Amino acid sequence: MDNSLRLLALRLFVRVASSGSFAEAARYFDLPASSVSRHIAGLERSLGQRLLYRHTRAVRLTDAGERYYREVRSILESLDAATEQVISGAKQPQGLLRLNAPVAFGRRHIAPLLASFQQANPVVEIELTLSDAFIDPVQEGADVVIRVGSLGDSSLVARQLATQRFVACASPAYLTRCGEPHHPEQLSDHNCLVYKGTRGAQPWYFQGAGNPQAQRYSVTGNLHSNNAESLVEAALQGQGIVLFPTWLLFDALRDGGLTPILETYEALGEATREGIHAIYPENRLRSQKVAAFLEHLFAEIGERPYWDHH
Template sequence: MDNSIRLLALRLFVRVAMTGSFADAARYYDLPASSVSRHIAGLERTLGQRLLYRHTRAVRLTDAGEHYFRDVQRVLDSLDLATEQVVGGAKRPQGVLRINAPVAFGRRHIAPLLASFQDEHPAVEIELTLSDAFIDPVQEGADLVIRVGVLSDSSLVARKLATQHFVACASPVYLKRHGEPHHPDELSEHNCLVYKGTRGVQSWYFQESESDQAQRYPVKGNLYSNNAECLVEAALQGQGIVLFPTWLVFDALRDGGLVPILKSYQALGEAAREGIHVIYPENRLRSSKVAAFLEHLFLAVGDLPYWDH
């Protein structure tokens, strides 16, 4: 196996390991699936080790494959970074920038920035993946991940984009029909539209002042969804009350489709105030395309996020 073929085989192996799919790797590199399988089989023969267990519906790594994948991924990342710096340098970001973000935040606040960013940096290709699942950037090969919510301890670099502010709100039609609650206890008498995602049902918290401890209030309603925008749309139609971050409902509040309630209380989605962070592996700090996008993102959002104006 010569060096060029071996490098392709390594890239194919990493992609299959990341996605668990030969078909995905074939689509990604625009190759026949049979070619992907042949390259990886050749790599296994060269190594004298089986790297993947192949099943009808799934592909998974062997123990040897797990160790090899981690090492190869680090080497390929370093190789790509070195190539980027030599060919493009800091003055000309280039290459593929892989970004992962939650569905609603990515659609509303990341996707609209891409055209202007790529106008400034035409040599950068972007692969944007939207998912509400928490991913490991190293495992998934992402350059940047937008993480909304409480940030767990991690060896990754984290940079805070904004503090997350929540608001409870409903349409004027709903409030005229059912009345406006003046204390969180009264929410039990209202139809609350509740987000139910990968971490379960979102709790509703309120506190009277910064010095008070946030208190959880039980809520229920006739609509639960793992898609926040569907719940916002239902609230706009007068179906019930929602509690969401301002970055999600700012336009509906601005246009008057939704109005804030319980304004003398601080609304929270967790017992502690949450943030919006950009996380990335430490070696991405040396990437000019990552640095350029971070600058573009933070400038667009602003010190006081535009959705909180």
Template sequence: MDNSPSLLALRLFVRVAMTGSFIEAARFFSLPASSVSRHIAALETQLGQRLLFRHTRAVRLTDAGERYYQDVKQILDNLELANEQVSGGASGPRGLLRINAPVAFGRRHIAPLLAALQSQYPFLNIELTLSDAFIDPVQEGADVVIRVGALRDSSLVARKLAPQRFFACAAPAYIEQHGAPAHPDQLAHHNCLVYKGTRGIQPWYFRQQAAPELFQRYDVKGNLYGNNAESLVEAALQGQGIVLFPTWLLYEALRERTLLPILTAFEASGEPTLEGIHVIYPENRLRSSKVAAFLQHLFEQIHERPYWDD
């Protein structure tokens, strides 16, 4: 009798190890949590090793479990790539492509591109997850992650998709009532609509145009803070205050002049240094035809000078 672990048990174990949760693994594979627990218990019995420490609020790997996880994950990744390359050889990319992107950028600039890609490759399924949290694609099982802003040190592959340009702007009605600041110091006397995300309240940064010096930080204040950039832009459109965001978010309002740029003698930024938009993915995804197809499509649609900066 063959006592080798089942492929499902190995996949369940890897998912639990990645997320630290039996419930999340059960949700991911559409199984009852009790079934996940039984499969992993059977796996531990077959191996004669305890792989996981189970606690009320968390699950973590034992030393043996950590070693086993690294080896098994690599094997499963290679198996997935092998299956994809064989099955997609004649019909093009197929299978499930998991993409993670920030909420506003993903909704505006990633989601609209997918219909054409899937029309070209009808056997390609896509799972698009929009989140402003910084995720590790290896831990979350994503094939491709779009990152806006600073990159954390990582062994992942990163390709720059586009630069970012920032503008401070306000609605004509706000400027008519309150005037436009001539210098960033004067923002202290204006109502600034401020983004507050997972890293806290976002300061604003300015420097003289084309100046070599570093950006100067301004801790602006106002009567509205939010963790959704589009809601702050909407408030600005209603004349409530001033916002500072990149052109990929503001370009329609700037083009239609429903928001007007201010402080144009200064270069603006939402970070201490101007950071671009990057695509990141694990190195082994370079051999994936579905990742390659998506990246080619993405870079064809968003050029070195992206359409939102035209």
């Protein structure tokens, strides 16, 4: 196996190992699945080791494959970073920048700033993936992932973009028809439109002035959805009350389509305040395109996010 074919085989192996799928790796590299399988089989023969267990529904690393994957992935990342630095030199950032963000946040706040970024950096290509699933940027090969909510333990670098501020609100028509609650307990008498995603129904918390902890309140309603924007639209139509972060509601609040309620309480989507973070592997910061994008992102959103200026 010559060096160019070996390098391709290594990249295919890392993609199959991270995605668990020959078909996904074939789509990613725009190759036939049979070609991916042939390259990896050749790599295994040259090593004298089986790297993958092939099953009809899944692909799993062998013990040797697991060790090899960790080493090869790190080496390829370093190779790509070094190549970018040499090619770029003193010139502007270039290459493919892979971004991932939640669907609603990405559509509203990431996609709109890409045009100005690429105008300033015309030789940077961008691949933007919007998904509400929590992805691992290392396994998925993403340069920057925008994560909304809790982070959990991670070896990744995380920079807080903003703190999430939640608001409970309803349309003026709904409040005229059904009355305005003045205590969170009164929400049980109202039609609450609840987000229900992969982690189940989003809880509604409120914290009164002087209280050390937020309290969870039981809410019910006739519409649940895994699409937050659909619930906001229903609230605008006067169907009920929603509780969402200001980054999602800011235009409806600014235009008067929705009116904040329970303003003497702090609304929360979890028991504690959560943030919006940009996360990435530490070695990505050596990349000019990643550093340039992060600088643009933070400058555009600002120290106090523009969506809290209503």
